Amino acid sequence: MRGTGVSRIQLRWRGDLRSIERYLGDHWERSYADLEWRGESPNRPMPWYFMAHDGKATHGYGVKTGAGALCFWTADSEGISLWADVRSGGVPVELGARTLNVADVICRQGKGGESAFAATQAFCRQMCPNPRLTDKPVYGTNDWNYAYGNSSAELISSVSGLISELSPDNDNRPYSVIDEGWQMGPYQNRYGYGPWVGNPRFGDMAAFATRLKGMGVRPGLWFRPLTHLDDSSESWRLSRDKSYLDPTIPETKEHVASHIRRFVDWGYEMIKHDFTTWDVLGNWGSGMGPNPTRDGWRLHDSSRTNAEVLTDLYRTIREAAGSARLIGCNTMSHLATGFHEVQRTGDDTSGRSWNRNRRMGVNTLAFRAPHHRTFYEVDPDIVSITKAVPWSLVEQWLRLVSESGTALFVAVEPSVVEPKHREALKKALAIAAKPQKIGEPLDWMETVCPRRWKLRGKTVEFAWMGESGAWPFSD
Template structure:
């Protein structure tokens, strides 16, 4: 292993065989640090927070350290060659790098692995912790791929949950188009799971990737959506096999998924992505690649993104390199279409994806989930917005179930935050009060806004006080019953 200093960064490299993990330790006196903030491996799960010293806490990719006077950043640049996390205590900091391929040591042979570029930023007295975090995110990602205009529109998942149809989506798309006044930056209509031929029955994302009888010709439907004044988008799960996919394409860890190190699997993904673009879709949301490859959700990973003992077809690449390579394949095939990554690793997707779903699902059925997942991810990952990619905190769902007095606040927060806004509107629910709020929110979301800043995020996982549109705003998230320990 080698560590070389190049100006404002330190490069970590590895040669040799039989290595699964690397640790680099910097000793120092951190007793002055009062609070630490870490990131997540992929999406967050309502659990991002500033905490006191927790020596065993694994903080993926980067962390911020606040000493009462300034906030300092320590991390690795985006596009690392390994899954990297940090640990911090009063006597120093440790970087750990998972250089496994599947669940075994990577087989480098004569190759030198560029593990990561370590960067740090000294905080400035007088800047807020949020401003420091945002500046450090920009430092970690020297070449983001950003959309040319703010991202907003509709996504059907949080009211349809896979039971969607062309008629259902066309109706909501027409409403969103009508309520979106900006003539230059038109809204997107993102068709989520449920459009393809494959069975739904509680399992997500199975092809064949052709329109089912509820949708018919997907190219013709893309044209129909454009005629309604919206930009068509489509959802795809790249690593699920088709009924006729050869057994040799399957992942050794779980044959329910495809192995992306196999060239024919990459060709399979490329062919589907190109067909979506040829049909006329201007945005593709791809999903589940981290779980399908590694077998764990981010919330389950801790210090180990996958279990030991299993092999990929090509063991010469680390898991981080495999995912980055897959993202590059998807990026090239997408052409000029925008990419949204969901269940993708943000630190690896930055630079190839314009948009990132940064938190676990919000809901059209449970307000508790919106408060827990949505508000938390927006507060603690907004600093990544237009530094890594455009941040999508997930859907604001207007349904019969979600109380409007709470949902109206969630809609306002996202719309005024400057991040991406997607709404799900259950047919038959919209009243004049909803139309008025939606029209205002869509108008705001269509144009660049000053990034919203959480003001009490060091004291809570669910910030109430925000600076939005240059004004301080306070929300009431809990409702009459407060949080539920049993809700999802």
């Protein structure tokens, strides 16, 4: 009968887990300053996988990447549970005669003498047999954290020229990713929306890509695939919220693919696509808990689970992008592997608030570093050099990201650049352009914001708090 069926599946393994001292869980999409090792917390949902440390070894339990359901774990002293959300939209999936491969469960027994970080890294490699990896490190500039959508071709060119000048003269040139603000929507005060052509501050986007290449940078472009255009057919709209397009509709898929193909034809070598988890499911990862979307709403095609729908969308984007690199932002981590070379792993850092850089940036880099080059290239988000954020703190964040081996994107407010900034940037870009061993947080079991790191074979300690300490209010 339509409307009845299975929404969630629970599998329970009973056993004595009283020896486990700490658990580490992952997140649905980006992290939100909330990844940490904790003691037993039976109701804590741990999406995709978790690590369990017993004081001697660190064990892993999870599902392989590319699951057919949105999966999370819970753990307590008497056993562990795997929960699989097999809804389509907010109703039970209607499989018909089809069989769904819900998930491939996988575990790894830890080894004595192995660090928890090494164990987590090894388990991530085991969960993801076919990552799509870059042949060279990813680094460059992204304008969002100084322009915040108020950008222009001249402003982008100014910063791109600076980054090109300060980058090493080798065969791995930096990217210049043009974030929100280039298209017509922001020019009309409609952020997140198209039409996806250059607004009067940018003009011909193909000509601008050529201009950037002539400056020695590799052009990249930001895109929000599922916001509607004024002429989008009403039949393409998502039933949950008509502001967004339903990705199970063939015309929506072609709409998305045609835009990606056009950006690549313009000459853009990296496409950053954003907001698809929010636009489809109506929740940020921070608010999902065990329930990624509300009950009761339908996708156009109810025969596919939400996990399958998002995976199909990523596949559509990947195929349209061809050889261009992809950055997934607000994309499901465990589903994006194999499609995106780069994954934004945490919520936004900031050119206005140091507190967000410490909370979001340091936390995601520490706890998702094991994903780096096991799932994808980790992008912990932007290092911002602006007048609003103290250089004494930003300089440390710049060093951590550049020496960690993860993707380095910098946002540089042109008017604040002094010789000290140029010197630090030149050093950081030279390091980021070459492969580095992944940075390891050494005190990550004791804090959500690790201070002690192993970087390039040396132990380094940072001071993240600044003169006033943490800002406990919303930022």
